[in-house]
Amino acid sequence: MVCVTKVYEKPILTDPVLIEGLPGIGFVANIVALRLIQELKAKLFAEIRSSSFQDYAATAENGEVKYPTNELYFHKGRNGGRDHIILYGNTQALTTVGQYELCGRVLDVAQDLGCRYIITLGGLKCEGKVDTPKLYCAASDPDTLREALNLGAGILGGQIFGVAGLLIGLGKLRGMRGLCLLAETPGFYPDAAAAREVLKTTCRILRLEVDLSRLDVAAEATRSTLESFGFIPSPIEKGTKEETRYQGVI
Amino acid sequence: MVCVTKVYEKPILTDPVLIEGLPGIGFVANIVALRLIQELKAKLFAEIRSSSFQDYAATAENGEVKYPTNELYFHKGRNGGRDHIILYGNTQALTTVGQYELCGRVLDVAQDLGCRYIITLGGLKCEGKVDTPKLYCAASDPDTLREALNLGAGILGGQIFGVAGLLIGLGKLRGMRGLCLLAETPGFYPDAAAAREVLKTTCRILRLEVDLSRLDVAAEATRSTLESFGFIPSPIEKGTKEETRYQGVI
């Protein structure tokens, strides 16, 4: 096993948009994707596991074992609206090679379903306190960029790390358009405020209507999932010696 | 070569349970597995070597060369009891990718023999002195969990590292049930006391009768094997300059 795609169901989609929502800075993309899945009642149809994910399992409060995974959901647009594929998960790959492979698999699935447009989301780490997080964008081509700029996003400078950058770069090689939307965030915790800005603009671009008031709940669920994997330090364990208890077999 | 499975014999088994016993914290699983193999007179039927194991050989006291390996044993249950597959060895893989691959190979063999239930064992590192090591569990599903809870184990929190966690996570993808049993241990040496708690509960779940009095011998054998590989510092070498003598070709 290196990277395994398990397809549970192959939906028939019309010109779907792939929306990326894996954990990253501020867990912005992760919150937005979870909120979209809930609101659109998107359906899980495929799962990707990679040997570049963490080599450990996590336990939920009820003792059930959870594992690092990426999931793909689909949503059929209502009233002639667009179809969507949402990439959700609790991790990105841990190595450069693993990231390339993971993105390759995601694009394989998306391309096979007719996808020609990718939107990647995320947080842009900034110093100090943020009142209203500003939104930044980058795109694979001028037309796609203009659309985001018209909605008030600024032009992004510098690098786009991880899956958010790779999916657009590798998608371009396959002739897919790509847009990256990042909101300012201090980056240390699941940031509902940054997620709100990203979700708002994503919805306007995709002509979706999503209730923005429940982002705090999605942020809290995101925190809980990622805490159990040790990606976010648990507030209970912090500063105690207890954390060493929670280390299983090497 | 990356990961090679050498099958010496393909046993016919009925609904066998896979019991994982590779070295980890406190070498708990390793001691239990050795004890089970001895007591059940389990038979070696396959060996797995990985290029993610150590790239060196060890020498036994008699000059014979030993190498890092994983072995699979089987045991046909007596009087209509269950059949067992025991995973034993002197190492886990050294890299994340190697661990995934190793677990994939183990599951390939187990699944091919009809296995649908995995029990992984280990130690849970804890601070300070432990009188009677407490047992913790996690499972792939509520039914399997309940069984362990009924026998007095507590619910495990946090991560399950290594093969003990991966086998359950990857097994679930193949529709296999999984249970992880960890006993408290300071973790620095082969811990017969922790192994006793894990073995006791494993035997009750599997309805096996095993003489618990000889665990010290199994712990001592485990220490000896792992010392020759340098995984446990030898008490003789410690604090002397002698250890530098025992370093062969780079």
Add this chain to the structure above:
Amino acid sequence: MVCVTKVYEKPILTDPVLIEGLPGIGFVANIVALRLIQELKAKLFAEIRSSSFQDYAATAENGEVKYPTNELYFHKGRNGGRDHIILYGNTQALTTVGQYELCGRVLDVAQDLGCRYIITLGGLKCEGKVDTPKLYCAASDPDTLREALNLGAGILGGQIFGVAGLLIGLGKLRGMRGLCLLAETPGFYPDAAAAREVLKTTCRILRLEVDLSRLDVAAEATRSTLESFGFIPSPIEKGTKEETRYQGVI
């Protein structure tokens, strides 16, 4: 995906020379290759992407996404002159295995087009100020070496790191002649002076006429491209806290 070659057009070339110009010490090769591509109006015909390149994308000033890539250009010699293949790009591979694989792919393409001669370029890091950078050479065989020595280059001592060394070593296994030309450089910035020496000798060997006066422009373009990828620290960001703003999703 590990290493993917995308061939846009397969040119018919006669005994072409492969000229390597990837980023390295002083970005000497990179500047020379860019200048050659501009002057010869060489045409892009293939692209190589590797999962050992950076796992991030960069954004240009206009918001367009750029990604780590290697490109192959060709030029048909005028008036019966030689044909050329130019390897240009914004990165080398990040790992040893990746470097080998990348060179293998480059040689596959070159060999397929009839190439039997490779010239690799670069900088030779030296201490202190350099007035007129001295040129050094090494070659796969005495005849090729003599040609460069006759043009005033000195004999190179020590190791030739990266693609500049590997292409010659791996090319030799395929029966290709190889020459490496390195000019002295302090190595910290795109060094037009070192590039001038390398380009001058390369042109004499290949009987090419190239306007040397525009190397500063090529050096500036090289700096700008590599800065956007973060390979060269931007003078604007340096010493400010601003740089942390430009870090996208992990």
Add this chain to the structure above:
Amino acid sequence: MVCVTKVYEKPILTDPVLIEGLPGIGFVANIVALRLIQELKAKLFAEIRSSSFQDYAATAENGEVKYPTNELYFHKGRNGGRDHIILYGNTQALTTVGQYELCGRVLDVAQDLGCRYIITLGGLKCEGKVDTPKLYCAASDPDTLREALNLGAGILGGQIFGVAGLLIGLGKLRGMRGLCLLAETPGFYPDAAAAREVLKTTCRILRLEVDLSRLDVAAEATRSTLESFGFIPSPIEKGTKEETRYQGVI
């Protein structure tokens, strides 16, 4: 490319012994192998290159490019004596996975030529001054071990690192006998005295007659080759600033 075997000629051999002589502690094996190749006029018949070797080339004093490689030589035994395969080279692989793969390729070639017996050589790092280096041995089986013990070698304790250990461990999986001979050495330079002890015993086991007086020359040649790759610090460069001059393209 990952690991490439290039076979120039396939000799017909009768029950040949594989003798391993790659660089390691004290470069003992490397000196012995070179001496055997010279004395037996053994013939190069195959070459192995790996992407886990160094990703750079070296230059000889005459400006010729040399590269990291492993070579296989054969020698047809005279007067009904045994045939030999000698593994020689200027490096081992740099990673654990690379070492496994390299050994796998070497064993593929050897097994294909009918080899069922492997002798690996090396140095055993020891503290302080060594007058007459003592010889140590380890083997895959008691019979092979006894043969070396009878010739005065002691029993080796501890680990056998690198190709010397791996070849025996992996060979055993293929049903090949293996013997490892290590001589005491301080380990920092090509050690002709340690090589003499190893060569003497190797020759007695293989019933070979080799002139031991020319080991100093082989040690000097070994030093020169490895110095040009930077594996042994050159006495000329040491302590000067000159060494930074000899760093080519990154």
